[in-house]
Amino acid sequence: MKKTKNDIIVSLKDIFVEFDGEVILNHINLDIKDKEFLTILGPSGCGKTTTLRIIGGFLQPKQGDIMFDGENINSLPPHKRNVNTVFQKYSLFPHLNVFENIAFGMRIKKMPKDEIKKRVKEMLSIVDLKGYEKRSVAKLSGGQQQRVAIARALVCDPKVLLLDEPLGALDLKLRKNMQWELKQIQQKTNTTFVYVTHDQEEALTMSDTIVVMNNGVIEQIGTPTDVYNEPVNAFVADFIGDANILNGIMIDDCRVKIFGEELECVDKGFGQNTPVDIVIRPEDIEIVKPEQAKLVGEVTEVVFKGVHYEMTVMCKGCEWIVHSTECAPVGSIVGMKIIPFNIQIMNKMFIAEKNTFYAEVISSNKEENRITVSVEDCEFDIENQYFEQGTKIAVTLPPSALSIAGDGVGHINDVYIESVIFKGEHNEIILESDKQKWLMESDVDEQVATYVPLKFDFTKAEFKVVEGEDET
Amino acid sequence: MKLKRPSIPYIFWMVIFTLIPIVLILYSSFTDRNGNFSFESFSKAFGYYDVFLRSLWIAFISTLICLILAYPLGYIMSRQKASVQNTLTMVIMIPMWMNFLLRIYAWVTLLQNDGPIDIMLSFLGIHTTLIGNQGAVILGMVYEYLPFMVLPLYTVMAKIDKGLIEAADDLGSNKYIIFKKIIFPLSVPGIISGITMVFVPSASTFLVAQYLGGVDDIMIGDVIDRIFWSDQNTGSAIALILMVAIFVFLIILNFFGDEEAVAT
Amino acid sequence: MKKLSKIYTALIIFFMYMPIIVLILFSFNDGKTMVWKGFTLNWYTDLFKDSQIINSLWNTLIIAFLASLFATALGTMAAIGINNFKGRKRILLQNASNIEILSPDIVTGVSLMLMFTLAGVAFNFKMGFLTVLLAHITFCTPYVVLNVLPRIRHMDYSVYEAALDLGCNQWQAFRKVVIHELMPGMFSGFLMSFTFSMDDFVITYFTRGASFQTLSIQIYTMTHQRISPKINALSALMFVVVFVLMVIINIKDRKLEKQKVQKAL
Missing domain, CATH: 3.40.50.300 (P-loop containing nucleotide triphosphate hydrolases)
Known part of the structure; x- marks a missing residue:
């Protein structure tokens, strides 16, 4: 003991x-x-x-x-x-x-x-x-x-x-x-x-x-x-307090790129050109004149919250939440200034640009140009693809090709929603099935810690034949 | 932490006082007086098929009448305010607490020749025998078991969310549609348990027919009573058939109930 | 529509009470037939002088009391145990318990009689008080299980955990906390058992042996000899007792409910 x-x-x-x-x-x-x-x-x-x-x-x-x-x-x-x-x-x-x-x-x-x-x-x-x-x-x-x-x-x-x-x-x-x-x-x-x-x-x-x-x-x-x-990851940042959570790339120590704009920060040790999550608290953004800031956007919504105004600023296709005691009217163009200290860099919870899964073709139909594959004990058809029966294939899907089946019938059922984080443009959802994790983009707010059927849009997929037995 | 042990005495109790007696009935049905394996009891038992059919018929008719009488009452009760509901429930329950034989006996005194109803009818110039026929038996059954039909129906209907009815009303349903689409489907479990609670005892009862019916109206319960004391094997066989018949009926009934519940 | 409902309800109530009321009425009739010959209380005094009836009444009450007491203990324990089973085993146990309720009384009666006869030969005893008591416990216990089980299921389990948390061992937690939560279920199970036991004729009839008498058996014997206004008197008395008891219970319930409503507000 x-x-x-x-x-x-x-x-x-x-x-x-x-x-x-x-x-x-x-x-x-x-x-x-x-x-x-x-x-x-x-x-x-x-x-x-x-x-x-x-x-x-x-x-x-x-x-x-x-x-x-x-x-x-x-x-x-x-x-x-x-x-x-x-x-x-x-x-x-x-x-x-x-x-x-x-x-x-x-x-x-x-x-x-x-x-x-x-x-x-x-x-x-x-x-x-x-x-x-x-x-x-x-x-x-x-x-x-x-x-x-x-x-x-x-x-x-x-x-x-x-x-x-x-x-x-x-x-x-x-x-x-x-x-x-x-x-x-x-x-x-x-x-x-x-x-x-x-x-x-x-x-x-x-x-x-x-x-x-x-x-x-x-x-x-x-x-x-x-x-x-100092939240350690996007989940903590999202769960505690209001936050703008964004995707970024750490170019080098103290240099981070958000939507193509390079900003100065104080974090080090993430390596070079590493994808990271960035959190900026709404009260850490200062509203300035457009020419004084690198990030410029249009105010689309203002809500008075008592101690401050909560403003929504559209900047680079992204919604930013800003808390300020001073009000900028809706429609006005503003600059957002963030001091390096207030840009918090975090490791990504799940590093993936795209989802790749491995499947085995269990039957195929040449005339109809269709195959049936098996993934994690689920079987489904893929149209407009042809591979020999028994072929092992790798399917790569971008996060936007994943969705949650509204009718309850997905390609893979009972997938666990691990986290849902609003990343300015859309929700970034991390899912977990029996064998792997998935990254999904969605405009819908899904309920964390529930099981859902997952659906794929194969028109956006890339297919590759995997050689040999090795699936990993 | 989750204890299962306290149920052990009851499990033992069920084995000794439910399971073993049923096994004995089984054993007794398939043996003769000397304890040898035989179907003799069953062949004797089938000799009473007419009584069997009659019992089921009387039970069926009584159950149907109870259902027809009780359904509107259950519905009416369920729509009253709480205090009236409680009072009515009590009023329906009180006769149930009277001894079963006394209730039947009351009808014997009422229906007998020169009894009050007979006297009244003869004043009106109607001369007929009220007692000693199948009608009287069915009347007795209905009287005996009507509360068992009313109470489950009422309980189920009282539980129907009033908001549901209001919502249907709001969506433009008329009273008939509300009944057909909401009240009836939701009352099905009540109907099922009402039928169970009336049919089972009325099919197996004895004495009601002896008291109110004629010689030809005796029911299977009376036969068991009569035979069992002298010929336990045949008595057991009849009891076994009765029990199996009733359980088959209950299984079918519940299956039907499930279907209904799924369909709606 | 409202009027129609009232008339209908009144008709059914009339149908249910008329025989009883006629019986009661004629319990005061100074004659043996259903023709009114004048008022008398003779049948009542006769009734109380009949030592057999009084004896049967005692037997009935003792059996009903002991059977429901035992059934309540056995059934409550059983319900606690059953509730802790999961899935199929639990359904099996619940169904086994319900078989006793669903199977016809006459089958229960004759099957128990078969067993008691055999056991009587084997262990050298005759059917009587004890066999009737055992039979009554057998058919009463499932009703207790039926009443207690939903109470356990709806009980706030954390109340039990709170007791453990505050230093009770399992037995103390049960005695000091859980039993209070189950009390209403146990009480209605007891009440149900008591009335079913009091009312039972069929099962008693088959398990009583040669000489043990209960009120039901007594009534059976008397009615078989046909028409005795003493029975009317007995009916009247029983009805009044039941009526008064029910009214008292109902009023009490209503008071409790009112308190609950006030609390809720």
């Missing part, structure tokens, strides 16, 4: 979880520091709740170790862990009143009655529910129920409190209040909070550390400032 550092309370080592062959957590490593407010942030289906359940002991990982204070707790049942949970739906006991709900854990531990009374009282004052002892929990509002749930968990004096989207059911105003209050409670009780949410704003406001998850892997761990200002 490896000894952990003193200030690390929970440590997940190489955690792997799958259900029915579907990978939920893909070899995750995470250290949680004592007394910090750590938020696991990600879209639904990314594995964040599963991570929480593993710490709580409601789920056993298939592989990997959970360390608590340096000790392995893999096989420890929930009731023996010094961890408590605030559940998504609060899960208060409906047959008990507020006092009894909070006292529940202490009664199980057979603590003396006076002690229980004292601590429930203390707890109620911390969560700001003094005098609510006798109320039935069903009669409380959502926010109050939430606070009872927190009190019920905290009164057990856990070293770590797990919170599973606890504010999800509350309305916006209450949510904002509770965010602040949660942070207060965390500081007052000096407890480690592990907080799960899909709300990036919540994560930014409350956390000491943010863990961004997607598709069962951790994309980035860092402070709120880090993940906002």
Whole structure:
């Protein structure tokens, strides 16, 4: 057993979880520091709740170790862990009143009655529910129920409190209040909070550390400032805050090309002529006179957002979002100035200009000039092509030749949508089938983490016969 | 964490008190008095084919009448406000809580010669025997099992989303179309369970025909009752046939229900 | 249309209540026929003097109570277990449980009788109280399963997890939390069992042996001897008890519902 550092309370080592062959957590490593407010942030289906359940002991990982204070707790049942949970739906006991709900854990531990009374009282004052002892929990509002749930968990004096989207059911105003209050409670009780949410704003406001998850892997761990200002990839940039995410080419250190315009940046070490993703936050773009900037466009939309104007600028066929306190009217031609420091360069999540897949011709028809091919256990016809039966072919398709079958019947079914990122002109969608990843361009907003049928437009395809058995 | 163990006692219970008795019925049907393998019981049982057919016929007619009577009532109930719905449900259920024999007995007293109805009819100059015929048996059945038809129909129809009907209304459907396209298709599960709950007991009941019918009106349940005490083998064979017939009927009925559900 | 509905409903209700009301009416008739001869309470006093009837009533109540209690325990446990099975095994178990409900009473009755006769020879006992009780538990338990299963399925599973989280072991979590969630299902399962057991004639008839009497059996014997206004008196009493019970339950339910509505608001 490896000894952990003193200030690390929970440590997940190489955690792997799958259900029915579907990978939920893909070899995750995470250290949680004592007394910090750590938020696991990600879209639904990314594995964040599963991570929480593993710490709580409601789920056993298939592989990997959970360390608590340096000790392995893999096989420890929930009731023996010094961890408590605030559940998504609060899960208060409906047959008990507020006092009894909070006292529940202490009664199980057979603590003396006076002690229980004292601590429930203390707890109620911390969560700001003094005098609510006798109320039935069903009669409380959502926010109050939430606070009872927190009190019920905290009164057990856990070293770590797990919170599973606890504010999800509350309305916006209450949510904002509770965010602040949660942070207060965390500081007052000096407890480690592990907080799960899909709300990036919540994560930014409350956390000491943010863990961004997607598709069962951790994309980035860092402070709120880090993940906002230095996102590691387009997914993180897109998920946290508003962002213009663009395709670019890193010509050399500190020189990046966007839409043919060479701009200066501060990033290094990407090599030469490397395709990269670029993120520019809307508030980092300065609206200037056209002649003062390399990037010039026309304002097409202005929305007043209270603290600033949100403007949409069409530049080089691309929509740019710009936040500014000064308004440029719709139709005006403006220049966009970006200082090198604010151009964030990121490695591409999936490097491919085109999609290539390998197929075997299982039958062919010379007269009708048609072949039937087999790819990943799916069979389909390709018109206007002829190859001998048994030939192995490589088919190359540009991202624009891929689409999602609206009628539900695609060439390859059940393809997983891994990410959807708006790249100014259109959405760039990364898909994953059994054997490979695909890059698709689409104007439609697809739902991440769903399974869809994938369709190909073979008129845009290039065909090549593959020699030999080697498919890779 | 997910426990399956608590079901073990019940599984044992089912094996001992459901499975073994059925196996015994099977065994008893295929053997003779001395325990030798034989089809004798079945050949005897088939001697009662007329009673069998009659039982199915009476059960069929009773079920049909129940359905015809109950459907409008279920519909009417489902369109009332909640408090009226609850009261009506209670009113329909209360007679069900009376002892089964007492309910039949009540009809015996009502229909008997010189009973209240007979007296009333003779005042009107109608002289007829009300009891001791198939009509009386069917009446008794309908009376016995009508609530079993009303309640599932009502439950299903009450669950139909009112918004659906309003939407159809909004889209310009008239009442007939609303009924045909929405209410009827959605009430099919209720019809199926209503038929199940009326047909099964009425096909297999005994005593109703003994009380209200004549000598020629006895049903298969009465035959089982009569024979079983003296000839368990034939009794078992008849019971087995009855059970198989009913399960076949239920399977067909449910298949039909599924089809219907798919079609709509 | 509204009027038509009212008339129709009234007719059906009349059809359902008329026989009962006539029975009750004639329970006060001072004569053995259906001709009104004057008011009397004799049949009621006769009824209470009839030790056989009182004895049968006790038997019925004891059987109904024990059978539904046992069925509730057995059925609740079974439902919890069944709920944790997946796919085909679960469908198989549910269907097995439903067979008892769907198969005709008379088949259940004779098949149990066959078994009890055989077992009686093997283990040297006679059918009576115990066999009736076992038979009643057998046909009541599926109803409990039927009532509890949906409660478990709709139960907020995280309430159970919350109990574990707060330091309960599985048994404590069940006793302190889960059972409260299942209570309404268990209660209606118990109630259903109780009434079905009280009402049962067919299965009792085949499993009671030579001398064990329940109310149903008693009524059967009495009605076979035809026309005794004592039965009318018994019917009347039973009806009144049922009626009052139902009304009380209904009012209680309605109050609960009102509270729920108020809470929801």
